[in-house]
Every structure is written in structure tokens, then in C-alpha cells.
């Protein structure tokens with residue numbers, strides 16, 4: 082009912098007749114299995130035989146959400162109440178504990194995921210199993226999702242699952258903490274977060290260095306940055322020069338100085354843009370980075386005694402003049418690229434956007450105050466955009482009228 | 488209407504016949520393997536027919552009887568097929584079918600309300616897809632649309648906080664102005680459609696950065712005219728709906744080239760057997776047949792009924808929505 086990327090093939094009447102004959106057998110088989118599963122559920126069977134039936138059906142059709150529900154009922158109504166949480170022996174291969182049953186199911190799900198990596202129900206069921214596990218193995222989950230993102234670096238579910246695993250892992254580590262005092266706990270929690278944040282941030286660096294067009298990685302980076310810059314452990318670590326972490330990602334040595342961090346990040350995105358000026362991923366991230374230093378660097382200041390709050394909430398990262406200088410610097414840099422790439426739509430777009438951002442948003446000029454030269458420059462660039470990128474002419478025309486209205 | 492440069496046309500009669508036949512393909516394995524989508528499929532087919540001015544192609548009484556047979560008396564929700572568990576996805580499809588057929592009062596409305604309200608997380612405002620499901624911006628949209636159709640979108644109902652679910656949607660906003668499936672997730676055109684739909688229904692569109700998001704949306708159009716759902720992905724006919732309806736809610740359909748998109752959709756038709764595919768040369772399905780047709784409708788294609796970009800229902804039945812958005 083929903084097909085993606087399936088080539089259309091014309092069949093002759095004979096081929097069709099043959100296909101139908103073959104399918105008739107399969108239909109009988111499939112419907113027979115569905116009937117058996119439904120009958121089993123109607124009778125309230127929650128045993129291993131019922132589990133096996135759902136395994137057969139879900140292997141054939143993992144989209145059958147009702148059967149995933151039945152499978153969970155078999156666990157919660159039938160199997161779990163009779164089993165201990167953990168097996169008594171490590172060597173146990175039988176389903177003799179809740180953990181063993183769920184581990185077996187995670188194994189089953191892994192195979193289903195390889196078969197249908199975009200099926201929501203399978204991902205849901207995996208999260209359900211982990212949520213019920215007495216001893217979930219988050220390191221194994223990180224490895225699994227690493228493999229999935231290795232195979233498909235943009236897999237939407239994969240990235241979402243990665244964030245989920247990190248959150249759960251963090252919660253598990255915090256839960257397992259043995260702390261002397263409230264202060265001790267706060268320090269340790271901050272350390273746990275620091276480790277995960279730095280690992281995840283470095284992971285996005287790795288993915289981006291492999292492919293600048295990986296917007297999923299840029300996106301995740303934008304989500305991590307404010308957290309990293311307000312994490313006290315990371316800040317303290319970055320003050321120590323020559324720390325081993327510096328070899329992982331040079332930016333970690335700058336976490337204590339958000340402005341320097343931001344500058345290094347601008348340098349990083351500039352490399353991406355100069356490498357491929359037509360890459361929209363880099364430009365999207367760039368616009369965000371330059372226009373929202375406040376959002377990026379004023380995450381909630383941790384209130385650890387003795388640690389300097391990074392930035393009091395509501396304050397800005399830089400002075401107004403510094404912000405203006407930063408934007409001017411970006412305009413200059415894009416201008417250099419534009420000299421080499423006069424027909425790059427993104428360069429022209431960037432020049433218009435940041436020039437207007439500078440004079441209207443930062444300097445507070447009204448359109449009536451624009452110099453003739455500025456007006457001429459912006460208008461000619463907008464017209465060039467319409468020429469170069471006619472698909473989006475409507476956007477550029479609207480833009481022109483909004484730039485020149487007060 | 489958008490002008491096309493090719494001789495291609497929309498094969499209305501073929502598509503009507505194609506949809507009519509879908510319910511009779513019981514000798515194909517695919518028919519049985521897709522039972523979990525039957526209710527959605529029925530909604531997709533019926534809506535496409537409605538846009539073609541041909542609702543009567545399906546027997547009204549049969550369709551209503553089928554929909555009724557899928558409502559669960561205990562939970563109040565609808566399953567995709569009679570023996571399937573209730574889920575929000577099929578519950579909305581069921582209700583949309585009933586709106587098109589003007590038969591909402593033939594089912595247990597109180598049951599639907601009970602089901603929807605029971606799926607809100609009272610802390611985060613997230614909505615679950617079913618009693619086992621994950622939360623997702625899609626489900627907020629579905630819940631809001633159902634409550635709006637039934638005229639029960641009260642801002643201060645004791646079992647359902649519209650405000651909290653709006654906050655959940657806003658927590659899913661991203662650097663590009665778009666929205667992801669859950670807080671933290673990357674922007675995706677289909678999720679943006681559901682987020683904007685929910686915000687439109689709840690009269691909260693002022694919380695969206697319209698220029699930033701419209702920029703991202705219009706960059707979904709590729710030189711071939713088709714739209715993708717995220718940067719650097721392949722074009723697909725179904726995004727003609729998710730992206731263009733979003734632009735329509737933002738008042739910026741003209742930010743893309745409608746003529747080129749029209750051409751892309753028309754090229755994905757199966758000229759012989761009817762139906763529309765995800766792109767040219769691929770196998771058709773009822774999902775892309777609806778969303779291709781709905782995309783054309785939004786672009787003003789001649790001979791199609793107008794579609795409502797928020798509810799994905801023909802405008803001609805919108806008067807049956809008891810509590811439409813204030814600005815609509």
C-alpha cells in the first residue's frame with residue numbers, strides 16, 4: 082500500500098496467471114498462520130508456543146503491529162510472572178529469566194531491523210524490551226546503532242535511536258551512582274554527562290569529516306553544543322592544557338571559553354563551505370551558528386558551588402560590537418569565496434542574508450536609510466539569484482519586498 | 488493553475504478505476520500483508536476519489552459498515568482491520584472517512600474522545616500512538632484533528648491539555664525552523680506537516696519562524712521539479728503533499744516552482760493501469776496516488792477538487808468539522 086523505490090514491471094497475462102497461482106499457495110499459508118495467532122490470543126494463550134507463533138508471523142510481516150502487542154502480552158501476562166529477573170548461571174541458553182527472554186528478543190529484533198530498518202514498530206518494540214530489561218546493555222546498543230549509521234549515515238530512526246540510547250545510558254549511570262552527599266552527586270552527574278557529551282560531539286565531528294553533507298550530524302551537533310558549553314566538568318577539563326582529550330577533538334580545549342569555541346566552530350564550518358559551496362547542509366548550519374550566539378552559548382548555568390557559572394542566564398555571549406564584527410568577518414569571508422565562485426547561489430544568498438542581517442537586525446537601520454550603493458548591490462544580487470535559481474524565484478521576490486520595506 | 492510545459496495530463500478515469508479495484512485484489516498476497524494499513528488505505532483511496540469528484544465509486548454503506556466494524560467497544564479507538572488493535576493512526580483515518588461520507592454520528596463519538604484523551608502524557612504533553620506506543624509529533628496532530636472534528640478541542644479539559652501538547656510540539660523545533668519526530672530529532676518534511684497542522688488547529692502558528700522554515704521547505708525542490716523530505720535525499724511524490732501543504736499553511740506555496748512539480752507528479756502516473764508512484768517508472772500505490780493528487784490540488788490543477796492543507800480533507804466537507812481553526 083506504500084511502495085518506495087520499487088521499479089514498475091509490466092507482466093503478460095500468462096506471467097500474471099502464474100504469479101497468482103504461486104501467490105494463492107502463499108496466501109493460504111499466511112492466512113492460516115494469522116488465524117492460528119488470532120485464535121491463540123483469543124484463547125488467552127501466553128506461553129512459549131504462542132510466542133513461537135508470533136515469531137513466525139512477525140518474521141513474515143514485521144508491520145503487523147497488533148502481533149507485536151500480543152507478543153508483549155505473552156511476556157507480561159505469561160512468561161515474566163513465572164521467571165526470576167536474572168538467570169542463575171551465565172551459561173544459560175534457555176529462556177530461564179526475564180533478562181534471558183528479553184535478550185533473546187533483542188536478538189530477534191536485530192534480525193528484523195536488518196530486514197526492515199525503517200519499520201517504526203520494530204524500533205518501538207526494541208525500546209520496550211530495553212525498558213523492561215533488569216540489566217540493559219547500553220554499550221551493546223551503542224555498537225548496534227553505530228553499525229546502522231555506518232551502513233546508512235542518514236537513517237532517521239538510527240539517529241533518533243542513538244539519542245535515546247545516550248539518554249538511557251546516562252540515566253542508568255546516574256541511577257547506579259554511589260554518592261556521599263548531594264554535592265558529591267551533582268559533581269558526579271556532571272562528570273557522567275561530560276563523558277557522554279564529549280563522546281557524542283566527537284562522533285558528529287567524525288561523521289562530518291567523512292561527509293560534509295551529513296546534515297543529520299550537523300543537526301545533532303547543534304543540539305549538543307549548548308549542553309557541552311554549560312557542562313562544568315567539560316569546562317574544567319578544557320582549562321587543563323595538554324589534556325588527552327585534546328587529541329580527540331581540538332575544540333574540547335576551548336569549552337571554557339565559549340567565544341573561542343564559537344570562533345573555532347566558525348572556522349570548521351568555513352572549511353565545509355569552502356570545500357563545497359553548493360552544500361546546503363553547511364549553509365543551514367552556518368546561518369544558525371552566526372545568528373544565534375545567544376541560543377548556542379547561554380545554556381542553563383550549572384549551580385555547582387565553586388564553579389563559575391558560564392554565563393548568567395539572559396546575558397549575551399559577546400558584546401554588540403563583537404557580534405557586529407563577527408558578522409562583518411563572515412561577509413568578508415563569503416565575499417572571498419564569491420570572487421572564485423561568482424555563480425554560486427549559496428554564496429550570493431549568504432552575502433545578501435548577512436548584509437541585511439547586519440544593517441537591519443544588528444545596526445537597526447530602516448530601509449529608508451539604506452545607501453544607494455547598498456540598495457543597488459542587494460537588488461542586483463537578488464536578481465542574479467532569480468536568474469540562477471528560478472525554482473525559488475517567488476522566495477527571492479518576497480525577500481526583495483521585505484528587505485526594502487521598513 | 489500552474490502551467491505545464493509538457494503534454495502530460497492527469498489520467499482521472501484510470502485512477503478512479505485503479506482505486507475501485509484495490510478492494511478486490513484478494514488474490515494478491517500484498518492485499519493480506521497490508522491489512523495493518525487497511526483503514527489508512529481506505530482513507531487515502533476515498534480522499535483521492537473525492538478530489539476527483541467521484542466519492543460514489545465506493546459503496547457508501549459498505550464503507551461505513553467496514554469502519555464501524557473496526558471500532559473497539561472497550562477502548563473506543565479504531566483498528567486498521569476488524570481483528571487489529573486500536574491505534575491513533577487508524578482512528579483518525581476512520582474519522583476522516585466518516586467526515587467525507589457525512590456519517591460521523593454513526594459511531595461511538597464518546598468512545599473516540601475517551602480513547603484520544605487517554606493517550607496524552609500528562610507531564611510532557613506528548614501523545615502516544617497507542618497504549619504501547621512511542622510519542623511522536625504525528626500523534627499530537629492526529630489528536631488535535633480528531634478533537635477539532637468532534638468540536639472538543641477545549642483548552643482546559645481536565646483530561647487533556649492542548650497547551651502542554653503545543654509545548655511538546657515546540658520542544659521538537661530545530662535550528663532550521665523545522666520540526667522532528669520527538670524533541671532532539673532532525674527536521675523532516677512529514678513531521679513538519681504534522682507540527683504545522685497541530686499549530687494551525689490550535690491557533691498557535693505565531694510561534695513558528697515562518698521565513699526560516701519556508702526557506703528550508705522551498706530548498707526541498709530539486710532541479711527535476713520533485714521535492715525531497717530532508718537535505719540531500721531523493722525526490723518523492725509524497726513530499727508534494729508534506730512540503731506543499733506546509734508551505735500552504737505558511738502562505739508561501741509560490742516559493743517553489745509549481746509547474747515543474749506538477750510535471751514531476753504527472754510523470755509518476757501509470758498511464759495504463761492508473762495510480763501514481765513515488766517517482767517516474769516505479770510501481771504505483773494508493774498512498775502516492777492520494778498524495779500526488781492532493782499535491783496537484785494544492786497547486787490548483789484544473790479539474791480537481793480543492794484540498795484543505797491542514798486536515799487533508801476536501802474543502803467541500805470542511806463545514807462538517809465542528810471546531811475549525813479560528814483563521815481558517
Ligand SMILES: [Zn+2]
Pocket residue numbers: 085723724725726765775
Ligand atoms: Zn513517498
